[in-house]
Amino acid sequence: MRKQNSLALAREHGTPLFILDHEIIRENYRIFKRLLPRVQCYYAVKANSIQEIIETLFNEGSSFDVASYSEFMQVYRYISHFDTPRQEHFVWDNIIFSNTIKDAATLERIKQYKPLITYDNEDEIKKIKRACDTAGLVLRLKVPDIGSQVEMSSKFGAEPADAARLIRDAFDQGLTVEGLSFHVGSQCGNLDNYTKALAVTAAVFRDARQKGFPLKLVDMGGGFPVPYDAQTVPFERLAETLNTEIERLFPEDVELLAEPGRFIVATAACLVSEIIGKARRNGKIFYHINDGVYHTFSGVVFDHWIPNFSAYREGPREICAVVGPTCDSFDKITLAADLPADLEIGDFLFTDNIGAYSTASSTTFNGFPGAKIHHKNLKPGAGPA
Numbered sequence: 001m002r003k004q005n006s007l008a009l010a011r012e013h014g015t016p017l018f019i020l021d022h023e024i025i026r027e028n029y030r031i032f033k034r035l036l037p038r039v040q041c042y043y044a045v046k047a048n049s050i051q052e053i054i055e056t057l058f059n060e061g062s063s064f065d066v067a068s069y070s071e072f073m074q075v076y077r078y079i080s081h082f083d084t085p086r087q088e089h090f091v092w093d094n095i096i097f098s099n100t101i102k103d104a105a106t107l108e109r110i111k112q113y114k115p116l117i118t119y120d121n122e123d124e125i126k127k128i129k130r131a132c133d134t135a136g137l138v139l140r141l142k143v144p145d146i147g148s149q150v151e152m153s154s155k156f157g158a159e160p161a162d163a164a165r166l167i168r169d170a171f172d173q174g175l176t177v178e179g180l181s182f183h184v185g186s187q188c189g190n191l192d193n194y195t196k197a198l199a200v201t202a203a204v205f206r207d208a209r210q211k212g213f214p215l216k217l218v219d220m221g222g223g224f225p226v227p228y229d230a231q232t233v234p235f236e237r238l239a240e241t242l243n244t245e246i247e248r249l250f251p252e253d254v255e256l257l258a259e260p261g262r263f264i265v266a267t268a269a270c271l272v273s274e275i276i277g278k279a280r281r282n283g284k285i286f287y288h289i290n291d292g293v294y295h296t297f298s299g300v301v302f303d304h305w306i307p308n309f310s311a312y313r314e315g316p317r318e319i320c321a322v323v324g325p326t327c328d329s330f331d332k333i334t335l336a337a338d339l340p341a342d343l344e345i346g347d348f349l350f351t352d353n354i355g356a357y358s359t360a361s362s363t364t365f366n367g368f369p370g371a372k373i374h375h376k377n378l379k380p381g382a383g384p385a
Contacts, residue, residue, distance in 0.1 A: 002270060003350050007312050009374055010272035010348055016291040016371035017272045018359055022056045023377035024268040029060050032224070032260055035239035038246060039256045042096055044222050045071045047261025047356045048269075052375055054078075057264070059379070063094040065222075065259040069106045072097070072115075088114055092136070096219065098181070098259060100124065100140050100156050107131035118181055118219075120158040122169055129173045136178040137170050138219055139163060141204060143182040143197035156183065163204045167213055177213060179255070180205055183221030187262060191233065191241055193223070198242075202249035217255035224263040228306070228353055235263070262356040269355030271296055271371060275347045276325060285320040285341055289349060292324015292331045294365040296358045300333055303357040307334050310350050315340030322349070326366040 010017045032041050042063040045054065051074060054064070058078045066072045072095065079090045097110070097117040104127055110117075114134040119125060120142075128135055142157030158166055163180075170177045180201050184193035201218055208215050220242070225232050246256060273296075277288030291297060299305035309322055318341040324331035339349075362370040 002352075003310070003312070006270055006272050006350060007348060010274075013372055013374055015272050015274040015348065016289075016296060018269060018296060018354070018371040018373045019272070019376060020050065020053070020269045020355065020373060021376040022052070022268070022379065025053060025056050025264060026060055028264045028267065029057060029062060031235070032258075032263060035236060036242060036256075036258065038243070039220070039258045042094075042098075042219075042257055042259045043264055044098075044259045044261030045074065046360065048265045048358070048360050049074060050359065050373065052378055052380075053265060055380065056378070063096075063257075065096050065098045065261070067097070067099040069109050072110065072113075076113075091115055096138065096257065096259075098140075098219070098221075102127075104131045107135075111135070116178060119170070120156060120166075122166065125166070125170050125173055125175065129175060133175060136176055138179050138181045138217070139166055139170075139177060140181045140183070141197075141201060143184060143193070143200055160200050160204055164207060164211065167208050167215075168211075171213060177208075177215060179215045179217030179219065180208075181219035181221060181257075183259075184223040187223065187225055187228075191238060194220075194238070194242060195245055198245045198249055205250070205254070216253075217257060218250060219257040219259065222259045222261055222263075224258070224260045226262050226266040226353065226356070228266075228308075266356035267353050269353075269358070271351040271354050271358075273349050273351065275343055275345055275349065278343070278345055281321075284335070285318055285339075287320055287322050287337075287339070287343065287349070288325065289322060289333075290325050290368075291371055292326055292368075293333055294324065294326055294328070294331060295362045295368065296354065296371045297324065297333045297351075298361040298363070299354075299357040302361050305357065307337075308351055308353070309334070309337045309339060310352075311340050311343055312348055312350065313340065313343075315342040317341065325368055328366070 042065040043057050044065040064075045091113045100118045100120040108131045111132040116136045118138045118140045120140045182197045273289040273291045279286045320339045321335045322333045322337045
């Protein structure tokens with residue numbers, strides 16, 4: 001039904017058409033909250049920063065993980081009318097800057113909001129002290145990310161052996177460390193990553209408290225898998241494991257946070273593209289479409305995403321190439337799409353589950369605009385009273 005409805009919309013609005021269903025966003029958020037009842041959900045804005053997504057989640061009561069001042073202001077617009085105490089409470093309790101390295105100008109601009117921010121090294125402590133000493137700090141730990149679609153540990157995270165020193169150094173600088181965070185890597189299908197990360201974090205947490213440092217929270221980051229295929233670990237199974245480990249490792253007074261991005265938006269969007277050219281090259285059919293890796297399919301490059309295509313009619317099938325509209329030969333979306341071989345120029349292709357890391361990293365390379373965005377089940381509102 002979703003696929004057939006998308007065809008009607010494409011004919012009405014034109015292509016490429018990115019169809020975003022806000023009811024699915026709400027459902028995914030509610031599933032996350034229901035299956036992880038002790039965990040505060042901070043939507044990772046980087047996954048898809050379309051303003052209407054933030055509005056939908058704000059109205060649902062979500063918290064937010066931001067990486068930049070721009071992302072922060074996308075959330076702040078919904079609390080700008082609050083009085084100062086209420087603004088400060090919302091920023092402190094509902095927003096975290098999870099980018100461990102922030103430029104000094106950004107820190108200076110957010111100082112007035114008394115934010116919660118992450119760090120993972122001594123130089124960042126000094127910078128925060130100079131530019132944003134009102135912040136509450138969260139130390140990000142390096143943890144295993146084996147088997148995740150996108151690894152994180154090569155760029156972020158302090159070695160657990162260095163954690164005690166980095167916590168002490170922050171307090172010595174007159175700052176307050178509120179807790180610890182980690183990230184097991186994006187689209188994590190390896191449950192051991194989570195169990196090992198929670199065990200490492202719990203050990204560091206206990207050690208810090210025993211040394212007199214009043215840590216309060218643990219941020220489990222993202223990585224929660226999306227059912228792109230039948231091999232994906234069901235979220236219900238992961239949630240059961242996480243709840244068991246959380247109960248075993250962390251006392252009731254410890255706040256638990258998480259930063260789902262892909263999990264919230266990936267399944268909420270589909271794309272309709274149009275075949276604008278067809279050629280047989282070295283024996284293989286190439287379908288040229290009006291979207292590509294510089295646009296909505298940017299996740300193929302930046303997110304290691306495996307694209308999916310299907311046609312709106314049946315026909316004799318071949319393994320075909322689907323390529324983008326730019327003059328760059330790099331703009332090949334896939335060389336292995338199982339599609340009807342008799343599709344013609346003007347026919348449409350359907351791609352499902354393309355809500356995450358797609359429009360967020362789309363460009364206007366070669367002068368081609370990004371896909372049009374069509375919102376379904378959008379319910380604008382002023383957010384929580």
